[in-house]
Amino acid sequence: MKNLVLLLLITLSFTIGLNAQYKPKNKKKQFYGNQRIQMPLYRWVTGDYARNGIQFSFGPTYTFTKTGVSEGEHSIISSSSGADSLLIYNQEAKGRLGAFVEIGMVHITKKPRKLLHYYDWGVGFKLYGGREITNTNVYDNRDTLIGSLEGEGKFYNGYLYGRFSAHNVFQINPHFFLDNALGVNLDYSIMRGNMEYDGYRAPTEQKFQEDLMAQLHYALGLGIKPYADKGFFFIPSIEVPFLGLHEWNGGTPAIHWFSSKYYPAMLRLKFVWLFKKDPNRCPPVEINSTDRQHIKNQKSK
Template identity: 25%
Template sequence: MRKVLLIVSLCLPLLSVGQYQRSNDIFPNFGNYERKGWLINPAITYTLKPFKKNQQRMFTGSDSVYDVLINAKGKMGVGLEIGRFYAIDNSRIISYVDFSLGIKILRGAEKFEATLDDPDRAEPYILNGEGVFSQNYATASFNVTNAQPLSRGTSMHNTIGINADYRLTEYYEYNDRSLPMDLNVPGRFVFQAHYKLGFGFTMGKNLMLIPSVETPLVTFHEYDDLKSTLSIFNSRYRPVIFRLTVLVMDNKPDRKCPKNKKRSKSESLFGALDTKRPW
């Protein structure tokens, strides 16, 4: 239920704004450019850690018991996508749609502190360990955006989209100190719905810059109760993507007058002569 309420609350600004604004308000209205074009999406990724530390009670094969405190840590990565966008002029809700292909890198770390449960010890026996990961994905995304003009040359962009990610390479290193740690890794293919909030700035006759922040709403594959976070090692990380989208509108093709064709003897001013007609 919480996930449904979250999605509805995020979509409300998009729907309510779209009732009053036309999509073509955000794009410069110049006759030399098409209402479509290329987009470039350089990005910085970050794996947001859980707000609460994970606590576990762990039993080893030697009948020892450890109380383990796990602390995730986010790290930055990079990404880049290139694609196309198309303005939707006949809709009061959708301003433009876009699709893109690219790569993105997710990185993170995890530390733990394991305290031996032994009341006979004068001082606690503690084991410390840590792990790091890096995942490189090929990604494809499709987005639907409603944009509201805020002032001349600025606009607010609410976007709902889907992304399909396929992990190309990966790196994991974990010092578990011989404890039976569960090291979870998401599936190689990830399919999600996401939300993005951005602010557009018109920089010229055919150029717009849109800094934005994006995060998943639900994960459809691999299915895990539709959770929007990824289970890696013993923690759940939320991918957050900071983008700087560059929209470049296409030039309209040059209009050239058709060349005059030399009429043949069988043609008149109104077309080919029909010799069967009396006139």
């Protein structure tokens, strides 16, 4: 997780530096009717394209784990001889690659806003997995090593999910923008993973995640719009949950499985196609502030 956070900070610093070189000509024209290439990418909603569109996302998933090995010991007293044995074990959790696919819609806000520039939602399927490895040494009552035991547990959980995210856009130049998103996802397991060990498992407490998960997540991506006159752009991004709402485990977004915790992350590649406007639809009439106030005064009479 530390490496992932470091990567996000480096990306943010780099894009802020690039943004200092991008100075749009006219802030008002950016948002209303300016078809030039300097228009912010997320605001490309005039001309032939509407503010709504379809989005398709896919990519790999991965589960991060705490680094290092956890150690412990357990005593066993033989009922026949009365002699005791000592088990000294260590456990290590490892992440596994998975994948996801999603389809949904994008909705760009009608008016310029400081924080919310567009929002999107989607439904899909994702696969999270993990491994837990245990090595155990067995000692007799004279602290003599009499044997070693090994075991491993592996799982993949498959979730149907729904997601909603609100996005803020930070313009870099006419073809690139930094995309920040906060959102919520609701996941339901339709493919529950393996709960058994292959080999010996140390007598540690186990916890298995419930079928339903609800999380808050954050995503950081780089938006790319190849063509100024097309309603298409795509965004590669990193998405991680930062707060687990259900099942409640002190707020941790980790998936509990076996005796370990697995922190999920997604590398998302999202493609967006804005819908074309109806050519027979009359364009909206722009009203200046003086006329708008006059209309308001007439309504209040």
